[in-house]
Amino acid sequence: MENVFLLLEERGFVEQVTDRALVHDLLERPATCYIGFDPTAKSLHVGSLLPIMSLVHMQRSGHRPIVVIGGGTALVGDPSGKTEARPVMTREEIEENAKGIKKQLSRFLDFSHGRALMVNNADWLAELKYIDFLRDIGRHFSVNRMLAAESYKLRLQTGLSFIEFNYMLLQAYDFWYLFKHYDCRLQMGGNDQWGNILAGTHLIKRLEGEVAHGLTFPLLTTSSGEKMGKTHKGAVWLDPQLTTPYEYYQYWINQDDRDVERFLALFTLLPMDEVRRLGALQGAELREAKEVLAFEATKLCHGEKDALEAKEASRALFGQKEPGASGGAVPTFRIGKEELGKGIPAYILFERSGLCKTRAEARRLIAQGGGYLNGGRIEAFDQVINLRDLKDGSLLLRAGKKRYMRVAVS
């Protein structure tokens, strides 16, 4: 089997490595690696997909991934790459979030029979004694060096609390703990974690005299310079309750042309030959590649069935013929028959159904010609919609070019 390091490198996962040759060597045999995830929300979002995919590759290549939930460190707050301190969370929130995250990761990773592990660093960090920690761990860190770290430099401009300043030590301690208890010799993470990862390898060297490694991923931005996973509605979540498979699919199909090949490599498991072939398509043909990207990405996250549904719904809505809006994957809003019978102004319906956040927004949208009913443009913002507008028992609303909402009567 191909060495997973080469595979990760080829697919674009690698930004920095502590030592290319040694990491390659380490991964020749089954090894253990870890990535930390912050339990700051009850669901992960697309921004976490890159690290998740790297673990998927690791597991598929016979290695054992460890997912560390930063339950302990979340109580402190990581300053890396942020301009402001993070709000501190309660233990209950963190527990709750950790549960949701494990559920999601189970779609990507096999946690059975110890093939992948999930641990919470609160389990060992919470017990630490301050004096012991200072004496055993703190002595190995040079403040001068820490201050030189890029992640702290930024914060020195705006202010860095002592509590955050300790984050690096805690993360280093995590790595050491995992090394000690699970023989974990590789930590991966976003490039903003480089300093923290190095601190860990440094600590292991000092305490155990052994070499551990670090690898970071490129900080992903779309070609238009945006952070991954942001849309007008906010983050794109992996939880189908928060972002439906249809919306998830749409997110991927709407990617910039320039990102398609890169994303196929990172976010699907398609062989690289296929990735390159699809990436080479030009002009309108590239849409085929986007469809593959959207389908594969949705399949990984939500399963084949939902992915197919999303694909069909998309084709129906964006295909040649005006929509019959068949597929069950299109978001649906329910309204009482009686209420619709009385008639409801278009802009209010747009707001109620969730297509617009406020009535003012809906007014504007329709006034500017961006509101559609069953494929036809709505002329006046207060045009009354009632039972006569039903087609096959439902209404199809559209906001702008791409956002659809079915309104069903109940």
Next chain:
RNA sequence: GGAGAGGUUCCCGAGUGGUCAAAGGGAGCAGACUGUAAAUCUGCCGGCUCAGCCUUCGGAGGUUCGAAUCCUCCCCUCUCCA
């Protein structure tokens, strides 16, 4: 603890008594063009029962016919000093 600077609408950032829902830029949204892409042009961009009304300029009071702008107290951030 002392001295100075500052907290404005999603972000950056103008605004120092009425003409301010607040310049400009960015982001975002819509229309045209297209390929559910990008670029470009145009319009929008606090809320509402929308020719009017209501709520915003760190917080609470006050002065005034009228305050984001003036006064008082408080909170927070940054820089320098201790």
